[in-house]
Amino acid sequence: MPDPVPNLGPNLVMGTPNSGQMLSVSLGRRITDRVMTLLSVLAMVMVIVPLFAIFGYLVYKGIGSLDLNLLIKMPRPVGETGGGMANAIAGSALILGIASLLGVPVGIGAGIYLAEYGRGGRFGSVVRFTSDVLNGVPSIVIGIVAYAIVVIRQKHFSALAGGVALAIMMIPTITRTTEEMLLLVPAQIREAAFGLGISQWRTTLSITLRTALSGVITGVMLAFARVAGETAPLLFTTLGNQYWSLNLNEPTAALPLQIFTYANSPFDEWHRQAWAGALVLIVMIVLSVSAVRVAVSRGNLRGAR
Amino acid sequence: MADPAFPMSGSFQEFPAAGPQLAAPIERRPSPLAHSQQASWPDELFRYAMWACAAFVLVILALIVYELVVNSRLSWNAFGLKFFAGQEWDPVQDHFGALPFIYGTLVSSLLALLIAVPLSLGTAVFLTEMCPVWLRGPLSFFTELLAAIPSVIYGLWAVFVLVPILRMYIQPVLAKTLGWTGLFEGPPFGIGMLAAGVVLAIMIIPVISSLAREVVSAVPSHQREGVLALGSTRWEMIRLGVLRNARTGIVGAIILGLGRALGETMAVTMVIGNRPEIARSLFAPGYTMASVIANEFSEATGDLYTSALIEIGLALFLVTIVVNAFAQLLVWSVTKGQPARGHA
Numbered sequence: 001m002p003d004p005v006p007n008l009g010p011n012l013v014m015g016t017p018n019s020g021q022m023l024s025v026s027l028g029r030r031i032t033d034r035v036m037t038l039l040s041v042l043a044m045v046m047v048i049v050p051l052f053a054i055f056g057y058l059v060y061k062g063i064g065s066l067d068l069n070l071l072i073k074m075p076r077p078v079g080e081t082g083g084g085m086a087n088a089i090a091g092s093a094l095i096l097g098i099a100s101l102l103g104v105p106v107g108i109g110a111g112i113y114l115a116e117y118g119r120g121g122r123f124g125s126v127v128r129f130t131s132d133v134l135n136g137v138p139s140i141v142i143g144i145v146a147y148a149i150v151v152i153r154q155k156h157f158s159a160l161a162g163g164v165a166l167a168i169m170m171i172p173t174i175t176r177t178t179e180e181m182l183l184l185v186p187a188q189i190r191e192a193a194f195g196l197g198i199s200q201w202r203t204t205l206s207i208t209l210r211t212a213l214s215g216v217i218t219g220v221m222l223a224f225a226r227v228a229g230e231t232a233p234l235l236f237t238t239l240g241n242q243y244w245s246l247n248l249n250e251p252t253a254a255l256p257l258q259i260f261t262y263a264n265s266p267f268d269e270w271h272r273q274a275w276a277g278a279l280v281l282i283v284m285i286v287l288s289v290s291a292v293r294v295a296v297s298r299g300n301l302r303g304a305r
Numbered sequence: 306m307a308d309p310a311f312p313m314s315g316s317f318q319e320f321p322a323a324g325p326q327l328a329a330p331i332e333r334r335p336s337p338l339a340h341s342q343q344a345s346w347p348d349e350l351f352r353y354a355m356w357a358c359a360a361f362v363l364v365i366l367a368l369i370v371y372e373l374v375v376n377s378r379l380s381w382n383a384f385g386l387k388f389f390a391g392q393e394w395d396p397v398q399d400h401f402g403a404l405p406f407i408y409g410t411l412v413s414s415l416l417a418l419l420i421a422v423p424l425s426l427g428t429a430v431f432l433t434e435m436c437p438v439w440l441r442g443p444l445s446f447f448t449e450l451l452a453a454i455p456s457v458i459y460g461l462w463a464v465f466v467l468v469p470i471l472r473m474y475i476q477p478v479l480a481k482t483l484g485w486t487g488l489f490e491g492p493p494f495g496i497g498m499l500a501a502g503v504v505l506a507i508m509i510i511p512v513i514s515s516l517a518r519e520v521v522s523a524v525p526s527h528q529r530e531g532v533l534a535l536g537s538t539r540w541e542m543i544r545l546g547v548l549r550n551a552r553t554g555i556v557g558a559i560i561l562g563l564g565r566a567l568g569e570t571m572a573v574t575m576v577i578g579n580r581p582e583i584a585r586s587l588f589a590p591g592y593t594m595a596s597v598i599a600n601e602f603s604e605a606t607g608d609l610y611t612s613a614l615i616e617i618g619l620a621l622f623l624v625t626i627v628v629n630a631f632a633q634l635l636v637w638s639v640t641k642g643q644p645a646r647g648h649a
Contacts, residue, residue, distance in 0.1 A: 025538055033538035040435060043427025044444065047514070050507050051451050054462050061465075109358025117352060118359065127359045129630075130366050136561075136629035137369065137622060138568025140595045144602070144618045148372035157603075168365055175362060201351035229455020232570040232595070236603040256457045260571060263461045271465070278458045285453070 062279025065272040070280065075242050075258075081269050085277050087244045088258040091159065092284075094246055095238060095254055096228055098163025103170035104220055108209075110171070111178025111216075116204055128179075131172035142168050143233035151237060159245075159252035162238035166230060170223040177219025181212040221289045228285050231256040255281050369622065377616035379609055388616060394581040394597075396605070401613035403620065405581040409498070409591035410621075413573060414566040416502030416587070417509055422559055424506075425514035432514075433521045434543050445518070452511035460575035463504045468495035468576060471503070476588060490586040494578070499587040501577040505566045513562040520554030520639050521547055557635025564628040568621060570595040594621045 069084045076083030110127065118124025146165035151157055185208050193203040209216065231254075234240075239251040240261060246252070255277055262274035380388060384401060391402015428448065432441055472495030479489040524547050532546035548555070578590020579600060594617050605611045 025536070029538050029541065033540040036540040036543075037435060040427045040431040043424045044431045044436075047424055047428050047451075047510055048444070048447060051447055053466070054451075054454065054459070057462060057466055058458065106358045106361050109355050110362050113355035113359035117355065123359070127362050129633075131362050132633055133626055133630055134362065134366060136564050136568075136625055138570065138595060138625055140568065140570045140598050141369070141373070141618050141622045141625075144376075144598065144615055145369045145372050147602075148376050148615075149368065171362060171365065175359075199345060200348045204351070225453060229457065231455070231457040232599055235599055239603060256455060256571075259461060260457050260575075263457075263464055263575065274461055278461055281455065282458065285455075 058275070058279055058282065061272075061275035065276040066279060067276075070273065070276050074244060078265075078267060078270075083273075085253075085255065085258055085273065085280070087241065088253040088255045088277070089280065089284075090244075090246060091238070091241070091252040092228070092255040094248075094252060095159050095162045095166065095234070096224065098160060098248070099166035099170060099227060100220075100224065101167075102163060103167035103223070104174060106167075107171045107174025107220075107223070108178050108216065110175040111182065112204060112209065114175065114179040115182035116208070128176070131175045134168075134172040135176075138232075139165075139169060139230050140232040140235075143235060143237055146233060146237045154249070156249070157237065157239035157251040158249045159238050160248045162234045162252070162254065165233035165237050166227040169227050169230065169233065173223040173226065174220055177222065178212075178216050181215030181219065182208055184215065185211045217292055221292050225285045225289050228288075229256055229281060231260050255284075373615060373619040373622060377612055377619050379612035380616040381612075383609060384613075388613070389620070392583065396601075396607075396610050399607065399609050401609070403594070403613075403617050405583050406592050406594040406597050406617060407620075408583050409501075409577065410567055410593040410595070412587075413498055413501040413505055413577065413591065413593055414563055416498065417505030417566045418559065418563055420503065420506035421510045421513055421562060425510050425517060425558075425562070426555065428510070428514040429517035429521055430543055430547075433518055434539070434547065445515075448511050448514055451507070452515070456508070456569065456571040457575075459504055459508055460572035463500060463572060463576045467503060468500050471495045471500055480588075487585050488587050491584075491588045493588055494590070496576055496578045496590060497588050498577065498584075498591045501573045501591070501593070502587070504572045504576055505569055508569060508572060509562040509566050512565050513558050516558035516561060516636060517551075517555050520551045520558060520636065523554070523639055524550045551639060554636050554639030557632045557637075557639070560628055560632035560635065564625050564632060567628065568595055568625050570599050574599050594618075 069082055071084060071089065072086050073082065073084035074087055075085065110131070114124050114128060118127065142165050146161050146168065150161035150164050154161070189211060190203055190208055193207045194200075198207070234254050234257050238254055238257070240257040241251045241253045243253075259274050259277045259281065262270040262277065265271070380401065384391065388401065389403050389407065391400070392404045393400045393402045394405065395401075432445055432448075436444065472493050476489070476493030476495065476499070480493065483489050528546045528550055529542055532542045537545065573593055574596035577593060577596060579592050579596060580590040581592045581597070582589070584591070598614050598618055598621075602611070602614050605614055
């Protein structure tokens with residue numbers, strides 16, 4: 001929305017001292033104006049400073065302790081230096097893979113339903129409201145539910161349970177973004193497809209969804225990035241593991257869990273690895289998100305837009 | 306409940322009628338092409354598959370409620386409502402009372418709001434009303450970036466950076482100047498309720514400020530122009546023309562931030578000290594509902610212990626649901642795209 005007011009501001013409102021007198025704005029009001037402006041700027045600065053503090057410190061500590069061993073070696077016992085988090089990185093990839101496999105199709109499907117069939121209907125509104133509510137459910141509660149559904153039935157902790165928990169967290173986000181993106185596709189495009197005699201399901205999948213694909217994928221990546229760093233729902237579903245395991249039915253290490261364990265430990269060597277792991281986690285999140293964005297913005301993934 | 310004319314966020318208002326407009330004529334008009342008037346079976350199948358996906362969202366919510374209720378039955382039968390008033394948390398004797406956790410969750414979240422609200426509102430006002438255009442994009446991007454950092458990394462940073470700063474610089478000053486209130490007493494450990502409040506504040510600032518920004522930009526420009534034309538200063542314009550019109554949505558944004566703070570787990574667990582006690586001083590260690598689940602769930606021995614933890618989870622779930630639903634309704638009522646009310 002173009003907003004002319006801030007541009008007018010400096011000339012019209014703040015003005016030079018002369019123009020202030022001309023408009024006869026009392027001193028008290030001018031001082032209040034200046035003070036509140038200053039406070040807003042101060043608030044902005046105080047919000048930005050912790051951000052840079054966190055990122056700066058993370059990169060500083062992370063780079064200092066990052067080495068190849070972290071990526072390819074297994075954890076060593078306490079007291080020995082060296083070792084890495086290879087099992088945690090692989091475990092995270094496994095758990096996120098399960099979560100995406102379960103969550104992405106369902107989320108996109110629900111989004112398609114809401115955008116193409118569920119406009120104005122009661123069922124559609126209920127689903128929409130429910131997914132917004134689900135978005136606000138604390139991740140630790142999702143963890144309990146995954147524990148109750150999978151771990152209690154299977155009678156052991158497993159990578160699968162963690163994947164289920166993360167999938168539950170991904171679905172509402174993907175549903176809502178998919179719906180919004182599909183609604184951006186002009187009705188004429190669908191009509192053109194119908195006019196060619198293409199059936200509705202083909203139109204939805206090959207025309208509408210394809211046109212909105214870059215937006216849909218962005219939404220999927222946002223959901224992915226959000227769950228990639230989640231720790232709370234994994235605590236009692238995948239549990240963590242000091243050894244190599246890619247078995248769906250076994251406790252599995254995950255990067256956020258490993259960071260949590262190491263940060264809470266009293267050992268300097270583990271603190272060092274926690275920082276390095278945190279840097280790897282952030283870089284993994286940023287890379288996966290931007291890689292897909294790049295892939296979407298060029299080449300044949302682009303769709304009709 | 307949900308408004309049937311569910312509002313998408315502002316910019317999607319252009320094509321809200323796309324679905325119905327499209328679907329209706331297609332079904333009614335006999336097609337001149339080979340397709341029969343009735344939808345063919347692949348169409349029906351596809352429709353049902355998509356319906357099933359949408360229904361699954363409802364199933365998830367039902368499943369959450371069902372599992373939480375069923376699995377907390379044992380504790381509910383044993384303690385009843387007294388569970389939420391009891392102060393004792395003794396797994397060895399099987400005595401469970403959740404009051405210290407409820408207290409910790411409330412105090413840490415309110416403390417976070419106290420810090421975050423003025424900062425987020427200042428940020429939102431600065432970004433929408435004062436910021437030069439070239440700076441607006443990068444600054445909003447950076448604020449949003451804060452939301453992308455995983456909770457555990459906030460915790461890591463808080464343990465190794467924030468807590469030492471609090472212990473060495475901030476807590477001694479607070480004790481000296483405000484110690485008489487009783488809120489800042491005792492030895493400055495660094496770790497404790499204050500640290501949890503500060504971390505939570507940093508984590509919810511992006512939530513509140515981005516929503517508040519959305520709400521503030523939804524206020525029509527002529528509101529601002531009108532107030533300016535009466536000869537107001539910029540701050541008066543913001544206060545009368547913008548904030549007053551957007552207040553419902555701003556309250557919604559704040560409550561949504563509260564909902565996020567209530568359920569936040571990892572960062573809080575790492576800095577709050579994890580001791581189930583109710584202490585007046587903010588320097589003292591505490592415990593929250595989410596962090597007791599995180600710490601004790603996988604090691605809970607005995608069915609009653611697990612059940613008590615799940616009951617805490619159920620309580621947390623219900624509170625966040627109510628808080629979030631309320632906040633959503635408030636935010637929607639402003640960003641729906643309807644003109645803001647013209648009077649104070």
